[in-house]
Amino acid sequence: MKNSLIITLLFCCIAPFLNGQKLSGSEIREIAQGKFSGGVEELIEFLKLPNIGSDPEQVVQNLEWCRDRFNRLSFDTQIIKTEGAPLLFAEKRISVDKKTILFYLQIDGQPVDPSEWEQTDPFIPVIKEKGEKGMWNSVSWEPGDPLNPEWRVFGRSASDSKGPAMAFITALDYFHQKSLKTACNIKVIMDFQEELGSPTLARAVEENKSLLDADMVLIMDGTRHISNWPTLTYGARGIATATIKIFGPSSPLHSGQYGNYAPNPVFAASHFIASLKDPNGRVIIPGFYDGIVLSDQDKIALSSLPENEDSLKMRLGISKSEAVGNNYQESLQYPSLNIRGLRSAWVGKEVRTIIPEDVEIEIDMRLVPETPGERMVELLEGHLRKEGFYLVDSIPTAEERSVHPKIASMKYRLGSLPFRTEMNSETGEFLNRALGNVFGKKVVNMRTTGGSQPIAPFVKTMDVPAVSIRIPNPDNSIHAPNENLRLGNFLEGIMMCLAILNEPH
Secondary structure, rough: OOOHHHHHHHHHHHHHHHHOOOOOHHHHHHHHHHHHHHHHHHHHHHHHHOEEEOOOHHHHHHHHHHHHHHHHOOOOEEEEOOOOEEEEEEEOOOOOOOEEEEEEEEEOOOOOHHOOOOOOOOOOEEEEEOHHHOOOOEEOEEEOOOOOOOOOOOOOOOOOOOHHHHHHHHHHHEEEEEEEEEEOHHHHHHHOHHHHHOHHHHHHHHHHHHHHOOOEEEOOOOOOOOOOEEEEEEEEOOOEEEEEEOOOOOOOEHHHHOOOOOOOOOHHHHHHHHHOOOOOEEEOOOOOOOOOOOHHHHHHHOOOOOHHHHHHHHHHOOOOOOOOOHHHHHHHHOEEEEEEEOOOOOOHHHHHHHHHHHEEEEEEEEOOOOOOOOHHHHHHHHHHHHOOOOOEEEEHHHHHHHHHOOOOEEEEEEEOOOOOOOOOHHHHHHHHHHOOOOHOOOEEEEOOEEEOOOHHHHHHHHOEEEEEEEEEOOOOOOOOOOOOOEHHHHHHHHHHHHHHOOOOO
């Protein structure tokens, strides 16, 4: 009698799952807490695998780890071969009546300089807590010990983006362990060269359109809104880069012997750089902002996000923002032009009294759907010509130097394309319903992010909406030394994934 009562009670507890009933927000929170410690333990092991996308051996190691992990989750996996690094595909079909979500996971990370990190090895993750004077101190933690949500795990790719990938895997692990069905069919594509611009992804999507076919793409990548609330981002800017070299004399010249006679190319470069923007920070290349229109409804939505402009300026250490948009969110809806690097001659201990032979200007332009990269590169090149520069493909010849007082070269690269999904779409309503079940109204919907993601091939080729699920804390130092992930964000990331996987369509 006693055993039958226990069995009856157990069946009553799991019956909602077996019947596909939606979990409550409190149930999701409780489940995530139960998976928290094990998820952190596995994340630490995952982070120990170096993952620089330009290293074929590291790509293979991470691919094999991911393939084994998804096989253990009872997913069917296959390698998608490309001309470069392979992609990994995983799938679990629940029912032909269920909708299909394709999850995009970025597995590679940025290169590291260990000497710049406050730990022995960026690939040996360390859990730290904030101490006096804002210093981060190591914490002695063993699997199974209590975890403080304010602690952080420091290591390359903790936030960008193995942490979000592991939050997703941890949520999947719960359904697998309990032999429970998710509310959707699941497909997963794993990219091992995102930080290199995903050079083979677009073609792979075109060649595997039916394999990747889904009702939506969810991107497990990207930093949260500055409020650190769970964030949904419906678009990303694309990117185009250019290297402009402005030539001076054919070799470095002694500034005492030739100063006042041989022009220094740094001054020509500085005049050109100054010609790119007005004093308020707006790009003044004609046509740069053409085609972009923000409706009154767009502006209201953008201004309604929980952020304080004064606090943001203080955090960034600036007194005045550039006048491209009326606020931070509006500024992200426009293309940007950034000088990301300058090189000429020598500085510091190596400084010397010379007139340099050239100046290199590294530029990146973030793109929006209305401003395709090809057009923006043409505008930049046209502006360079308008400023009086004669363009060459390589080092100018002696004859060209004798005829043209201003000579430059320009090389460019088109990277990720921009994309945008409507926030009031069926996909947006589904995601807000799922996350609202756990977080109530503390969910941020952002029209676009300032950064770039290689998702446009899915949107363009497969004609499906794409949204980024944002988990990491905004102060995570991605791409920089001491990259980190707040453990409370990882815990909420597990909740977010559980909620999405359990939400009926």
